[in-house]
Amino acid sequence: MFVLVNLKTYPCDPLEVARAVRDVNDTTDARLAVAPQAAHLERVAETGVETWAQHVDPIDYGSNTGHTLAETVAESGAVGTLINHSEQRLKLADIDGSVRAAERADLETVVCANNPAQIGAAAALGPDAVAxxxxxxxxxxxxxxxxxxxxxxxAVAAAASVDDDVSVLCGAGISTGDDVVAAGDLGSEGVLLASGVAKADDPEAALEDLVEPL
Ligand SMILES: O=C(CO)COP(=O)(O)O
Structure with a gap:
């Protein structure tokens, strides 16, 4: 199972969570990664944890003030990016553009969606995974x-009917190992979660609980 921890803009210490994700990753067969804010990518990646961006824009080098360029995200040490998170919704054409930008920069992609119908549309754009x-x-x-x-x-059925190579993650409210196991039993290949770790008093203990049954 892939466990991707999105730090959103929660007031946690990104380096503390990054080190916890890195250390717990070393104890389990599951794959763990963390998605900090763009401004924290480089310092988080330097801890050695698998690092993801929360978003890239559908742009190339040039006059794009305030945007996030996929190549810069990759240079900062990220190996993948979320696209179209529920809190960073994009138009369909821009989701496509962001997937293409991420591919150009060799970033793995997870396109988020609200429901199975949107998952089918997202899978048609050829990301590595949908959530x-x-x-x-x-x-x-x-x-x-x-x-x-x-x-x-x-969602698993919708993605499979479009493209069998696109894996499916699920997220929202996931905070325990039982939740992760239940997600796997439903056909999900991973989970996307945030508050269960980013808002935990002890992020490392929360992560240990998440992977314990895996
Ligand atoms: O939005 C999410 C992950 O990207 C889910 O957030 P929660 O884990 O806090 O429900």
Whole structure:
């Protein structure tokens, strides 16, 4: 299972979480990675943890003030990027452009989507993976794998019907090892989570709990 920890703009110490993700990764067969804010990418990557960006823009080098260029993200040490997170929604053409920009920079891609229909559309753009995250469950602590198992199974079916090579993650409310196991049982190849680790008093303990049954 792939466990991708999105730090959003939570007021956590990104280096503390990065070191915890790195250290717990060394204890498990699961693959763990962290997605800090763009301004923290370089320092987080220097810890040796697998580092992802939260977003790249559908742009190339040039006059794009305030944008995030995929090549700069890669130079900062990221190996992948989220695209179209529920808190950073893009138009379809821009999702496509961001996937192409990430590919140009050799970044792995996870395109997020709200529901199975959008997952099918996202999979058609040829990312490495898609992630289904019902917005109403994000940050609630109520895991999508329990509250809405159909949405995960339907997302897996939607992606497979478009492109078998696109893996499916799920997210929203995931915070325990049981939630991760339930996600896997529904056909998900990984989970995307945030508050369960970024807002935990002890992020390393939270991560150990997440991977314990894997
Ligand atoms: O948006 C999410 C991950 O990108 C999910 O957030 P929570 O894990 O806080 O529900």
């Amino acid at each position: 289904v995250e019902p917005p109403e469950l994000i940050g609630t602590g109520t895991p999508v794998s329990q509250a809405d198992p159909d949405v995960v199974e339907d």
